[in-house]
Amino acid sequence: MQLSPMQTGSTQAGPGQAGPKRLAIRHETLYSYSAPLVYAIQQLRLTPRLEPHQSIVSWDMACNGERHAFVDAYDNESHMLTINGRHDHIRIEVAGTVEMQPLFLGRLENGGALSPLVFNVPTRLTQADPTIAAFAATHLDPQADSNDLLALAAAIRAGVVYESGITTVRSSAAEALQLGAGVCQDHAHLFIACCHAQGIPARYVSGYIDPGTAEHGASHAWVDAWISQPDFQGWVSVDVTHGYFASASHCRLAIGRDYESAAPIKGARRGGGEELLKVAVHVAPIKSEAEAPAAGVPASAPKDSAPTFQNQQQNGANQA
DSSP: OOOOOOOOOOSSBOTTOSSOEEEEEEEEEEEEEEEEEEEEEEEEOOSOOOBTTEEEEEEEEEESSEEEEEEOTTSOEEEEEEEEEEEEEEEEEEEEEEEEOOOGGGBOSOOOSSOGGGGGOOOTTTOOOHHHHHHHHHHOOTTOOHHHHHHHHHHHHHHSEEOTTSOOTTOOHHHHHHHTEEOHHHHHHHHHHHHHHTTOOEEEEEEEEOOTTSSOOEEEEEEEEEEEETTEEEEEEEETTTTEEOOTTEEEEEEESSHHHHOSEEEEEEEOSSEEEEEEEEEEEEOSGGGSOOSSOOSSOOTTOOOOSHHHHOOOOEEO
16 A cells, blocks of 8 residues: 555644654665675665654664664764675665654754755756746745745645656656656655745755554655744745645654755665565554564564555665
């Protein structure tokens, strides 16, 4: 079952986000190859960010190969995974519990160490062509407030309907707008491109979302935009695909200028032949201590944790 954009009339936060919550998260990625690899390297951004509204209760990672921790240029907790010698698969598993506090109108308390102007630089995926510039001029004021951000999100969802399989992780905002269809990654890229066209800093966020009443959770993408209004100056987090402010149902893994700088998994390989990618993600709120997951990553993901939002949040290892 694939998680579709939620139909909601909310102009504030998503459903079920009135108070704090704990999310139990499991995420398994398995690359299988038709021929042995001799070398693989993967950059992993699979550890939730430490932010005022988000804290890690427990978090474990398991994978074959050697793993080295580091913090990237955007202050994301990251790991570099390298595998030497002949192997025919790469398995990466994370599991844990994250405690989330609600965000008032999507407002983030911590602006971060980087200037917001760092996130006003276009990339290949967020470059605003003349069509995007015209779209932005119609739907976004340069002095935008929070409500204006939601109005832009609504215009993007109307212009780029949610449909999986139309775009790839390499599709740009301009391509998605031209096609008129895409997924959460495309919505985020187009939102960022529109903000840039109007001189507003905006950044890409990758993470997980609690699906609420839907059957499965998913990896997801949304945006932060920098606004200045009488009662607030700072980052406001917007789930463009669902049309509301991000809050306690959104677990943040990484931020960046676009998908390529915030991708949960990205890498390269030598050898391997044909590649088969399987992804399973499960996100659920914990209502009692009895529901809290045991420490450590599971041996394998449950069979009913079907891949969701797979193509817009994770890519296979590129041929070296």
